[in-house]
Each structure stands twice: as structure tokens, then as C-alpha cells.
Amino acid sequence: MATREFSEAQSPDFARALRSLHEARLRPEVRLTEVPAPTRLAPHAVAMTADIVDPSDDEDLATGRFVLLHDPDEPDPWGSAWRVVTFARAELEPEVAGDPMLGAVGWSWLTDALESHAIEPVNLAGTVTHVVSESFGDLDDREPDVEMEIRASWSPLDAAVGAHLEAWVDMLGTVGGLPPLPSGVVALPGRRR
Template identity: 45%
Template structure:
């Protein structure tokens, strides 16, 4: 997989009791010297199939990013964040079923010694059953997850052939 600039991934431990085969990665999307989003993606495989999944593969995803405090109070944020996922899957031609998940918008306020630690976050937890075979590779699902990370971070991918200009030019 060719990841977008600023996105770093690494293989992490995967769940051992959910499926006979699993692989997991974690990712961080950085902009400049700050973390914009973090996530995990797990691919589960049970050759015998799993009734709850409706197939032999399952992708489990988690993406979280800090957002403006005004965003977490917007009642439309959960639906919009969920559409980022469904649109990303559609944009990359992913064949997926049994889509499920949650969107959490939270705001925390620090007190005492933590007065300056106010934080607003949006988190998208999801899972889906991908069709994976010779005609339907895993790569589009990875690209959709990468797009979701960018959307949650407020950094959608630029169209092909478009690059950002460096900041701080005078």
C-alpha cells in the first residue's frame, strides 16, 4: 500500500481469540510536527466463515482526531462522520457488507492543575465484511480507511496532480 504523505503505519499485535488469522496496523496522520489523527485497522480471517460477519473476512477500524469544540456540539456530526466512512468505501469501489459502527463526539474540560487541557474529539469505530478475492483486493479498503483518517482529521486528500504549497512563504 502506498500511504499518503504524513501517514505512518506499523504492524501491531492483533486479537488472537476472535479469528484463527488476524493482522493489525496502527497509524498516525501528522501535519507538520503535530498529530492530526490516530487509528487502528484489523483484518480478521476465519476460513470456515463466521455467521455474525456474513463471510470469511472482517475489517475492524478505529479512527480518532481532535476537532474544534464547536464541532462536537453539532448534532449532525455523527451522521457526517459516518458518511465520511461510507463515502470513502464507495469512492474506492469497496465491496462490503454487514457495515456497523459508532461515532462518538466528546468534549472534556480540565480543572485545577489541568485547566489548560480542554479537548474535543471525534471517534469513528466501525467494522465491515469485505469481499476479498482475485477480483476484489484488500487495497481499496486500505485506501478508504486512509481517506477516513484524513476526513476525521480535517485533512482530506488532495485530488491527483494537486500538491500543497509550503506554509510560511513571504
């Protein structure tokens, strides 16, 4: 992950947070890239995109964005000097198109990932959107396309934010159909689902 240079004298807490993000242990199927961060939401910010890639054919299984904001003045809605803002998107199997629990399942993927990393987020909020596109006429032989988007934000309590990135990437892998990995286990290349 590329990093912009920040002066520790300007924000030692944010510099610690950047180190924590760089030390995060991520799955080998993850491509993480730093991108321009929003400049108006907080005095300090870093943003990354992540793609979950099937190693067997280099196909993108899921994509998302992770933004860490830091404001030492601790804005009231945050409940902390830190805020994580995330987005995740993936195509799902057509058979889930009519599942009325799909939104709740998507949200549980996030909360389970946070819990598995012992994260108790402050002011967790978000939405799960699922869209089904059906084809008709000359295209009626196509299966429905099902896409899920999970948007969420929460407030870490300190600069130890690497675990927050790890949890979010685990959730992104789940959305993309990767099997969960026990801690310390390296994934072998394989097929999706």
C-alpha cells in the same frame, strides 16, 4: 509496513491479502506500523496502527487502528471469510462542539471514503462517539476540547483488501482535517485546516 511471515501453504488467501495491503497507496502524511494482531478472533489476522501527521510540525492530527481478520469457515455474522475492524480518533475544532449532526457527519466520512474506492461493504456496522470537555473555574478561559472516535467493521468479499486500507486511511485523514486528494495527486506540506 513490517510484516510477519506467513506460509502461503497454510493460507494462500491470507498471503494474497497481505500483498494487497502492502501494495496500498497511502498519503504521505500517514505513518503505518504493524502491531500485534488479536489471536482469538480468527485463525489469521494482521493489525496496523496509523497516525496522520502534519508534515509542517510533526503533530499527530489523527490516530487509528486497522485490523484484518480471516476465517475460511466464514462466520455467520461476517457474511464472508474476511472482516475489517477499525478505530479512528482525532481532536476537532471547538466550534463543532454543539453540532447535533456531528455523529452523522463522522459516519458519512467513512461511508464516503468506502464509496470513493468502489467498496460495497457487507455487514457494515459501527459507532461514532464525540466527547466535549469544558473547563471551569481558573480554567474557564480554555476553549472546549472536542474529540471524535469512529469505530467500524465490515466484511470484504475477497483478499483484495488494499482498497479497504486506502479508504480507511482516507477517512482517517478527513477526521484529522486533511483536504481530500484526487487520485494520483501528491499532497504538498501545509497547515491543518
